[in-house]
Each structure stands twice: as structure tokens, then as C-alpha cells.
Amino acid sequence: MNAPVLSGMPSASPHLAAARMDDIESFYAMEIMREATALEAAGRSIIYLCVGEPDFVAPEAVMAAADAAARRGDTHYTVALGIEPLRRAIAGFYQTRYGFALPAERVAVTAGASGAMLILFGTLVNPGDEWLMPDPTYPCNRRFVSLFGGTTKLIPCSAAENYQLTPQLVEQHWGPNTRGVMLASPSNPTGTTVPPDAMRGIRDVVRGKGGALVVDEIYHGLTYTKATTASPDSTRFTEEPTSLALGEDVFVINSFSKYFSMTGWRLGWLVAPASHMPHIEKLAQNLFICPPTIAQNAALECFTPSSLRIYEERRAQFAARRDYLVSALRTLGFKIPNTPEGAFYVYADVSALSDDSFRFCSEVLHGAGVAITPGRDFGDVDAHKYVRFTYTIDIAQLTEVVARLTTFLKR
Numbered sequence: 001m002n003a004p005v006l007s008g009m010p011s012a013s014p015h016l017a018a019a020r021m022d023d024i025e026s027f028y029a030m031e032i033m034r035e036a037t038a039l040e041a042a043g044r045s046i047i048y049l050c051v052g053e054p055d056f057v058a059p060e061a062v063m064a065a066a067d068a069a070a071r072r073g074d075t076h077y078t079v080a081l082g083i084e085p086l087r088r089a090i091a092g093f094y095q096t097r098y099g100f101a102l103p104a105e106r107v108a109v110t111a112g113a114s115g116a117m118l119i120l121f122g123t124l125v126n127p128g129d130e131w132l133m134p135d136p137t138y139p140c141n142r143r144f145v146s147l148f149g150g151t152t153k154l155i156p157c158s159a160a161e162n163y164q165l166t167p168q169l170v171e172q173h174w175g176p177n178t179r180g181v182m183l184a185s186p187s188n189p190t191g192t193t194v195p196p197d198a199m200r201g202i203r204d205v206v207r208g209k210g211g212a213l214v215v216d217e218i219y220h221g222l223t224y225t226k227a228t229t230a231s232p233d234s235t236r237f238t239e240e241p242t243s244l245a246l247g248e249d250v251f252v253i254n255s256f257s258k259y260f261s262m263t264g265w266r267l268g269w270l271v272a273p274a275s276h277m278p279h280i281e282k283l284a285q286n287l288f289i290c291p292p293t294i295a296q297n298a299a300l301e302c303f304t305p306s307s308l309r310i311y312e313e314r315r316a317q318f319a320a321r322r323d324y325l326v327s328a329l330r331t332l333g334f335k336i337p338n339t340p341e342g343a344f345y346v347y348a349d350v351s352a353l354s355d356d357s358f359r360f361c362s363e364v365l366h367g368a369g370v371a372i373t374p375g376r377d378f379g380d381v382d383a384h385k386y387v388r389f390t391y392t393i394d395i396a397q398l399t400e401v402v403a404r405l406t407t408f409l410k411r
């Protein structure tokens with residue numbers, strides 16, 4: 001049968017799509033978003049707590065550097081692993097922030113953490129390989145494995161495990177085809193972290209099995225434990241240690257998207273063992289040619305004392321928002337057994353309020369004009385009990401959210 005012809009152009013027939021597309025799901029959050037924007041277009045006031053990006057934008061100096069790069073014509077391809085000054089600046093940041101000496105040669109600048117994951121899993125995954133990840137987890141991680149013919153085993157991680165993998169869970173679930181573990185600390189959607197001892201234990205198990213450990217540190221810089229020596233009103237926070245310190249065999253992913261408020265600039269990085277860098281470089285050349293040039297030039301301004309001061313002020317604001325929202329949601333009947341230590345998410349158990357969190361999200365949207373994300377997006381186990389709130393809006397708007405939810409839940 002001939003393909004249907006529209007306006008004289010042959011259109012692709014559905015069977016042309018690769019079989020793997022059947023296994024790739026859209027975000028349920030997008031269904032909520034679609035409903036939300038339709039309601040808004042019809043005149044309803046909607047507050048969005050479903051978007052995983054900071055409300056802040058890049059500091060003025062970062063924008064000025066982008067502008068200057070564009071105007072002087074610094075807009076051509078760069079080398080695939082990123083410009084040397086930026087690789088050195090990122091390596092230097094590990095020294096100043098974590099006291100960890102990182103050779104710049106181990107840093108690859110990428111098109112966001114997403115670009116880093118595509119390159120990294122392309123260099124690590126063989127067809128049939130299995131990767132272990134926690135359930136709940138950031139949904140895209142699984143896609144990077146399946147794109148290269150691998151499979152993901154999601155390991156149920158409940159509140160009792162702080163929604164994170166433990167050495168015991170990794171040991172218990174490691175099978176004959178398992179090749180590695182990927183986790184994020186702090187995590188999306190829970191904001192919880194893996195304690196340093198547990199991370200070391202996971203590294204030991206993975207190392208003992210001859211596998212690879214990938215740690216997504218994209219929410220580093222957004223943790224909210226106050227430094228014990230700081231005065232109560234100080235904005236000094238204790239830093240979660242980087243997993244790079246656990247050994248050269250640990251792969252770390254990070255990004256300018258979250259702490260540095262640059263989601264749309266599409267810039268991130270990847271740190272790999274020196275011996276792995278030639279693979280990373282080859283695949284980066286072939287997949288991307290290079291990370292965005294203007295964004296790379298701009299990012300050089302991210303590590304100056306004045307920019308870091310701005311990011312730390314924002315971290316204090318996120319901490320205040322978290323404290324406000326977690327406490328208010330608990331009062332409203334949402335169960336939050338573990339206070340999220342970082343990121344900008346609250347993963348709340350709604351089982352006292354509803355037996356289906358997806359339906360609950362829709363009801364809250366229609367009844368309260370508040371858009372939140374259903375747990376379904378992040379895993380299978382207990383997903384129907386959970387919703388994810390983001391606190392990427394200011395306290396005044398969060399107060400309005402709480403007022404709306406209070407009215408909604410009283411009905």
C-alpha cells in the first residue's frame with residue numbers, strides 16, 4: 001500500500017518508528033501541564049509546582065560574558081571536550097569547594113547533564129547489559145541505557161532507605177548481566193542524599209563486581225544543612241562530599257542547569273577515569289561536535305567569588321522555601337517521612353488524602369489551580385501514593401499555594 005500523501009509530500013508511516021520507541025514513555029507531568037495550560041488559557045489562575053528548574057536566571061556577569069562572546073564572534077565549534085579554560089575552571093572548583101585535586105584532563109564539558117549521560121552510557125553500555133537504579137528515580141536515566149540496548153532494574157527504595165540505594169540493596173540485586181549502578185544524590189524526585197558511608201559501601205560492592213558507578217551530582221550546591229560552626233542566620237551550608245573522592249573509577253555527572261540556574265544554556269560536565277577519556281572524546285566528537293560555545297564562554301564567569309555569592313544567597317532562599325513548604329504540607333496531611341536534604345523537590349505521600357496520586361494531581365489542578373507532578377513519572381513501586389512538589393517559586397507564591405490547598409482539602 002502506498003504511503004498517504006499530504007499536500008504533495010509523502011508522510012512517514014507509523015511502522016517506520018524504531019521498536020524501542022514503544023518502550024519510551026512521555027512524562028505524565030506533561031499531561032498535567034497540558035491540562036494546566038488549557039485551564040490557564042480559559043482564564044484560570046494556575047501556579048506551577050511541576051517544573052524542575054530554578055526560577056532564577058544566570059547572574060548579570062554570566063550574561064555579559066555570553067553577550068561579549070557572541071559579539072566578538074566566539075561562536076564557532078570548539079574542541080569536543082570543551083575549551084581548556086572552562087575545563088580548568090571546573091577542575092579548580094573541585095579544589096576550592098571540596099578540597100579535591102582533579103586534573104582538568106578528566107573533565108569533559110557537555111550539552112547539559114543529559115548530553116553527559118548520552119555520551120557516558122554510549123561508552124559503557126553493551127546490548128543486554130543491566131543497570132541498577134533506585135525506584136523512584138529521574139525518568140530519563142533509564143532511556144540512556146535502553147537507547148544502547150541495555151536494560152534497567154529499578155530497585156524499590158522506600159522512606160526507610162531514604163528513597164536511595166544502599167550497599168545491601170546493590171549486593172542483593174546484582175545479577176549475572178549487571179554492569180553498573182546509577183544514582184543521584186541529592187535525588188530527583190525526593191531531594192534525599194546518600195550518606196557518605198553508604199556511598200563508599202556502594203562503591204565497594206560495585207568495585208568488587210568489576211562494574212561501573214555513575215553518580216549524578218547535578219543538585220550539588222543545593223543542599224540545606226547549615227554548617228555547625230556558622231551562626232544561625234549565616235548562609236554557610238555544609239557541602240555533600242563529591243563521590244570523585246571515592247576513587248578514580250567513579251564517574252560523576254554535573255551541570256550548570258540547577259545550582260548555576262542555566263537550564264536553557266545546555267551546559268554540563270562529566271568526570272571520568274583518565275583511561276576512559278579517549279572513548280568520551282571520540283563519542284562527544286561524533287554525537288555533538290562540541291558543547292555550546294557561547295554558553296561555555298559565559299560559564300567561565302560562574303566560578304568567580306561574586307557569582308558564587310549570588311548562588312549561595314539563592315541556596316539560602318531555597319532552604320527557606322523548603323522549610324516553609326515541608327512544614328505546611330505536613331500540617332495539611334501530606335506524609336513526608338524524610339525531610340529532603342537538597343534539590344528543590346518535596347516527594348510527598350498522599351495516601352492519607354487519596355488512593356491514586358495521578359487522579360489527585362488532576363483534582364488539585366482543577367480544584368486548587370496548583371500543578372504538581374504524579375509519582376508515576378519516577379518509578380513503579382508506590383508511585384500511586386506519591387506526588388512531587390517543586391519549590392522553584394518564591395515564599396509569597398508558596399503561601400498562596402498552601403492557602404489554595406487548605407481550601408481544596410477542606411471540601
Ligand SMILES: Cc1ncc(COP(=O)(O)O)c(C=O)c1O
Nearest residue numbers: 052112113114138188255257268
Ligand atoms: C537528576 C537529574 N539529572 C539530570 C537532569 C538533566 O539536566 P540537564 O539540564 O543538565 O540536562 C535533570 C533535570 O531535571 C535531573 O533532575
